[in-house]
Amino acid sequence: MSQPFDLSQFPDLPPEVVKAFEAAQSELSVERAARQHEQAVVAEKSAFITELKALIAKLESQVQDYRRTKFGPKSEKLDPAQLELALEDLETAIAETQEQIAVAEEKVAASATDPETKTSRKPRKSRALPDHLPRVERVIEPDSITCPCGCGDMVRIGEDRAERLDYIPARYQVIATIRPKYACPKGRTGVVQAKAPAHLLEGSWPTEALLAQVAVSKHSEHMPLNRQAVVMARHGVPIDRSVLADWMGRTGALIEPVVEHMxxxxxxxxxxxxxxxxxxxxxxxxxxxxxxxxxxxxxxxxxxxxxxxxxxxxxxxxxxxxxxxxxxxxxxxxxxxxxxxxxxxxxxxxxxxxxxxxxxxxxxxxxxxxxxxxxxxxxxxxxxxxxxxxxxxxxxxxxxxxxxxxxxxxxxxxxxxxxxxxxxxxxxxxxxxxxxxxxxxxxxxxxxxxxxxxxxxxxxxxxxxxxxxxxxxxxxxxxxxxxxxxxxxxxxxxxxxxxxxxxxxxxxxxxxxPYAYLRDLFTKLANGHLDKDIDALMPWAYAEASHPSQ
Structure with a gap:
């Protein structure tokens, strides 16, 4: 690299020459800085493109593995449960790589020197969430709707609506049943008190709803009782696994007549x-x-x-x-x-x-x-x-x-x-x-x-x-x-x-x-419905009662 020219060696130069020389030097410095910046941008963009190509190759390989696992001859040899777990992990890996590709594409677009060539991330294809879910609307207004032209407030002409799925964590609560006792103030009659409600497991903590939840978690969501105990402890309810097992064992005995009838x-x-x-x-x-x-x-x-x-x-x-x-x-x-x-x-x-x-x-x-x-x-x-x-x-x-x-x-x-x-x-x-x-x-x-x-x-x-x-x-x-x-x-x-x-x-x-049915079944069993009409306890009877018009 050439050394910069030193004007101090020539003290007798005219002022206009010095000014012209300094202006030329400044222009060269700006041009050199712009050229270096452009080279850095090109190098950065090349690195992003190399990264993007590697991610695309990775995605193609993952998709090929997914197709081979799901549709290839080996799928005939896999246990269905094993196949579902394998596909779950492959789908997770594919989604992760797709997100990495989207981020890399944004980097490539952001490194473009021409603003018109920059592109924003393509929005995901919208999917409709179930209509039966409750909706909580959150309206976000601009900081100001005052029109810059001075005519007053702007007029609403439309809206953009986006829906996201939210989750409310499980909440455990204690239901305290209080049965007041009443007696004659003069002691002439006996005591009056409401009859205690029937429970499926008398003398135990769980409501029929909690028993249904534990049963569905184990036998429908396949979560063993020891894992459920860990989850309950995380929510501040330290129930030992052996207690959950006791609940399920007693409940299993009570549903035996229903299953035999079915x-x-x-x-x-x-x-x-x-x-x-x-x-x-x-x-x-x-x-x-x-x-x-x-x-x-x-x-x-x-x-x-x-x-x-x-x-x-x-x-x-x-x-x-x-x-x-x-x-x-x-x-x-x-x-x-x-x-x-x-x-x-x-x-x-x-x-x-x-x-x-x-x-x-x-x-x-x-x-x-x-x-x-x-x-x-x-x-x-x-x-x-x-x-x-x-x-x-x-x-x-x-x-x-x-x-x-x-x-x-x-x-x-x-x-x-x-x-x-x-x-x-x-x-x-x-x-x-x-x-x-x-x-x-x-x-x-x-x-x-x-x-x-x-x-x-x-x-x-x-x-x-x-x-x-x-x-x-x-x-x-x-x-x-x-x-x-x-x-x-x-x-x-x-x-x-x-x-x-x-x-x-x-x-x-x-x-x-299943949860709604088991909760209803346990409640009816607690109230002696088994001896009244066992046919009404069948799951298909519950379906007819829940959807009488179908």
Whole structure:
């Protein structure tokens, strides 16, 4: 860099020359500073662009992972609860990266030297919040509405409205019930006092509303009691976990008659049921380890064929998976059950069935499809691809007749689906003859071929569906509870899980808010409604009472 010229070495220069020289030097300094500033801005903008490109690449990778997790073949192998947790974390990561990209874009725009090229952040797409939520309006007025032209106050010509979702933290309160006593001032009569209100848990602190909240938090939001105790302590209510467990245990015993009645209603009022089972690990105190119990789900849902009975699901806890448990649970039921091809159901279709007449077993096409996908080699398989296309054609027919009357469903299936099914199994047998039976794909093909009668059953009965996905969806909630709580502490704890899961699951199927239903149920049980009209305590009865016009 050149050294600045020193005028002191030339004291005899004319004043006008000195002035001209100083002006030129000043102009050069300004130009140099502007050039240095522009170079700094360009360098800063380049750094921002580099950062933005890295964030975009990161987002593209995250989106690819999300799609692979949700739609890729691995999603067929994940437990639904695990899949939901994985997607939750991926969606969180994507949102974080999108926010970082927005911030980086603002930095790039702010570094632009031309004001006209600067752009503000694009507003998020507005979403409508539910109408039933209470609204608190906050009007923000300008500091002054006096018109600069002197004509007086400005006139309101419109407004901008933006809605945000707020939260009011939970508040615990103590309800002190006071019952004054009255007596004759002259002592001639006895004492008069109002009767004490009935409580579900006599002699205990919780109201029916609090019991409902604890039950829903555990069995619907899957928050174990120890975590609830931590939350309550944070709000200034130090209730020990063992106390909460005592409340839930006593409440679980009181709702047992309601759940048993609901189980009988499903079996006695149906000709077709969905049945499935899921593990329920239970602590085995004698060994200090867990043993594997099972929640057997029995579900009724006639909405697919516009049936009159309301939907419902009941979970039955049993210490094992033997077929005898299924027979015991379904005692008195005669009809069709929609199941996977687990061998424990096979004896239910035999003449020597103990619980009633032989049942018809309608097998699940979704299970067959999954087995084919699982057996697909990494390099691909045209056989699996062709099978999936053929099965998809059957589901297209089902989509078109869902909700129709049984006779119409059967007629359409006979006309459209039966030829497709006949062709499918003829084609499947031809492919199986070409493939080793010991291979994974060969076993998948044989799985469906050996069970043709069960897979074909939906063709002849409009009340039967192609799969048992409805009961699999119902099982997800107890499965999530199992994931968070790890295991039940006792067989009785498993039975308590089953009862609450039955009531909450049936609430969800009928569009009933579980907390509101349980609070109402506990209040009615406290007041002896169980002996008056148990049918009115069913979740579907609560739905009808809450929405009589629907």
């Amino acid at each position: 189980a009988k209603a499903l079996i006695q009022g149906s000709t077709r049921l969905y049945v499935d089972e899921t593990t329920a690990p239970v602590l085995d105190p004698g060994r200090g380890k867990t043993k594997t119990g099972y929640l057997w789900a029995v579900l009724r849902d006639e909405r697919g064929w516009n049936g009159p009975a309301p939907p419902g699901v009941v979970f039955h806890y049993r210490p094992g998976r033997k077929g005898a448990y299924a027979d015991e649970i379904l005692t008195g039921f005669n009809g069709t059950i929609q199941v996977d091809a687990y061998g424990g159901y096979t004896h239910l279709a035999k003449p020597d069935r103990k619980g009633g007449k032989p049942l018809k077993l309608a097998f699940c096409w979704a299970h067959g499809r999954r087995k084919l996908i699982k057996a697909k080699p990494k390099k691909g398989s045209p056989i699996v691809d062709e099978a999936l296309v053929r099965i998809a054609a059957l589901y297209n027919v089902e989509d078109a007749i869902r909700g129709s009357e049984p006779d119409h469903r059967r007629a359409v299936r006979q006309n459209l689906s039966r030829p497709l099914v006949d062709e499918f199994f003829t084609w499947l047998a031809a492919q199986a003859a070409r493939i080793s039976r010991k291979s994974e794909l060969g076993e998948a093909l044989a799985y469906m071929l050996r069970r043709q009668d069960g897979f074909r059953l939906f063709l002849d009965d409009g009340r039967v569906d192609m799969d048992s996905n409805l009961v699999e969806n119902a099982i997800r909630s107890p499965a999530m509870n199992r994931r968070n709580a790890l295991f039940a502490g006792h067989d009785d704890g498993g039975r308590s899980w089953a009862r609450f899961a039955s009531l909450i699951g049936t609430c969800k199927m009928n569009g009933v808010e």
